[in-house]
Amino acid sequence: MTKRKILLQFDSDPHASVFDAVVAVDAGVDQLLQYSEVEPTEVRELVHGAMFTRGPQDLLNTAIFIGGSNVSAGEELLKQVKACFFGPLRVSVLLDANGANTTAAAAVLAAAKHVELRGATAAVLAGTGPVGQQAARLLARQGAKVHVASRSLDKAKHVCGVIQQLVAGAELTPVETRTSEGATAAIKGAQIVIAAGAAGVELLSSDARAGSRALRVAIDLNAVPPAGIAGIDVMDKAKERDGLICYGAIGVGGTKMKIHRAAIQRLFTANNLVLDAEEVFAIGQELPS
Amino acid sequence: MTKRKILLQFDSDPHASVFDAVVAVDAGVDQLLQYSEVEPTEVRELVHGAMFTRGPQDLLNTAIFIGGSNVSAGEELLKQVKACFFGPLRVSVLLDANGANTTAAAAVLAAAKHVELRGATAAVLAGTGPVGQQAARLLARQGAKVHVASRSLDKAKHVCGVIQQLVAGAELTPVETRTSEGATAAIKGAQIVIAAGAAGVELLSSDARAGSRALRVAIDLNAVPPAGIAGIDVMDKAKERDGLICYGAIGVGGTKMKIHRAAIQRLFTANNLVLDAEEVFAIGQELPS
């Protein structure tokens, strides 16, 4: 008899995410086990319960989703989960804390529909935040030159260094955006701009945007007004505005949801998958557009 | 494909109610997501997870149940839940903290089987408690004159004031029941008495009861002996005792359960329902008796 698909939801927040739970249910999970306030030291016992209860041939029907609003905490949980496995005794695991992996993947895929990423220049505003970092990393991996913009030049340099370690040959430029001149500098020469900042903060003004001749695609991931990129509507989905192709948070959200669901479904196809930023992006690339 | 019916159970207690969970399962919920110790400040994030995961046409398959032993806490959670919605982005919600809405509805429906509520006089003992308040409100809404009895006259007056605001033209009389004379005064002229007090507290003695000529229906909602109304058995269901039609807690409980289940099922018929005391009572009225 086919085993029911069990998903463990590990979440570092006081309440395990409703969002992630609904997506899991809609992705066809039969049994969701929600765990909130999961600490790294508690992972081993939980994961052993997943590893030691079903035979090797059934382990692909048990999987782990790591969520929670704190991306660093999620990354630490992933590290602990992977350390539990040995030999064929393992289950598949997906990291999407704060929705960062699926959102970054959706944003970069949106850009790729309009601009050939290899050789292009892309600016990521708030490029040191959870989604921004992943977007910058994915763009670099696809061969784009990336401007990592942040109010703090030190943070921007640090993120460039981290991505350099992960993506050999990446061309990364840290940019400080404390002033409006900074934003202008950040998008200079870029065909793509992705704004991945906090809710309700304008990162790029109309003037700064209008001053850039090269820009072809602008993607704003902020769902709460005012928009992160002035003039973009949250519903925009490849909407042309003044010759610029625009995406808003909800316009990107549909693709994010499809990637999120597909990644959950992918978990149950094998028992040895580790789905982090780049694996999630690859899943997005395979989706029918 | 039809989406699975997801119910979020928000509970202010340390453990989300087993009672409410079993009723939800028996009402046909496919996926129950239990959340305990839910604070008002945490509602927004949870509700957004319900609002932003499914398309508008599927939102009727996601709903929220608010329970927990503390009725005030439940009311505050309901207020916070409603504040999250905007436009068509909403899900249906049922408040039944401490079972107060379904129990009060069942008690008033039991009374209505034997006495025409419009123009009748009804006494609610412990009328300032969670169930008593809702019963008094429902009786007033149906056109009965209501004696709201409490050990504290101030509390009784306060509740009368609250109901007056909700039900235009309500005829309400606060009564103090600190002494046995108080209980006699409370039921004077009443055809209906509902005792909604704490477990194991007798609110109406045999003598006080026998002294009332008008009384036709006596409903005791206390399940733990001694009875709240002397002489009523917990199993009584329209049982005639000395010419008085009697209901005990379990006698009323069957109807309460049917209303509770029906209210859960109603949630999944639309995405814009708010089921509080009066909506729950209306659902009870529609049930085949």
Add this chain to the structure above:
Amino acid sequence: MTKRKILLQFDSDPHASVFDAVVAVDAGVDQLLQYSEVEPTEVRELVHGAMFTRGPQDLLNTAIFIGGSNVSAGEELLKQVKACFFGPLRVSVLLDANGANTTAAAAVLAAAKHVELRGATAAVLAGTGPVGQQAARLLARQGAKVHVASRSLDKAKHVCGVIQQLVAGAELTPVETRTSEGATAAIKGAQIVIAAGAAGVELLSSDARAGSRALRVAIDLNAVPPAGIAGIDVMDKAKERDGLICYGAIGVGGTKMKIHRAAIQRLFTANNLVLDAEEVFAIGQELPS
């Protein structure tokens, strides 16, 4: 309509066991309700929710599993659960905190395949631990003479006293195993030895083992190297080594899982079962081998 099978998982740990949850799902439970950090004082409210929601004829579809790593805490929860029931208003309950009951049953059943327990002599190393105590009790009940070995003679005597109260006529001998001579004394004359110690602690050396002529079956329940009994492999399942039939933790684990699943399924055959050590063992005896 047949009611869905609801299992309440009561666990005293911060996170309800994944292991127990997966077994419950694989045993056919339709709806699992996980409760962690359950305190004895909280049991009543939870159990009442199980007792008062379904009609008497449907109560066999609601049941309780008590787990958690702390066996004493589990026993206290069981006591509280049983105290809630009255008359026909009850649901079935299984205690398997720390997997002690199912593991002890599997170990004793493994021994019984090779040695007639009645009249045999069995040594239980770490016989005062959670699994050891249950194994000693089951062996005594089956008519074996039992050596209860512990580093503390006082603890060994105490456990012998406890089992004596439970099993009339039991032949029990406390043995101190602080030194290697102790281990030799513990297995002297025994046909069976079961090591139920903590992970990674060797309780019986090769020399001590080789010195025993009577020994026919050696069972080690420690899954983490070094083995509790020197020379046994964790995968051993009736593996003959130097004329001795050997079982390791995983070799016993398959039977443990079958017993665990069967015990969960048994819960849903009646509403009045209390499945503790001996009932769990009896379920194991009925399994096709």
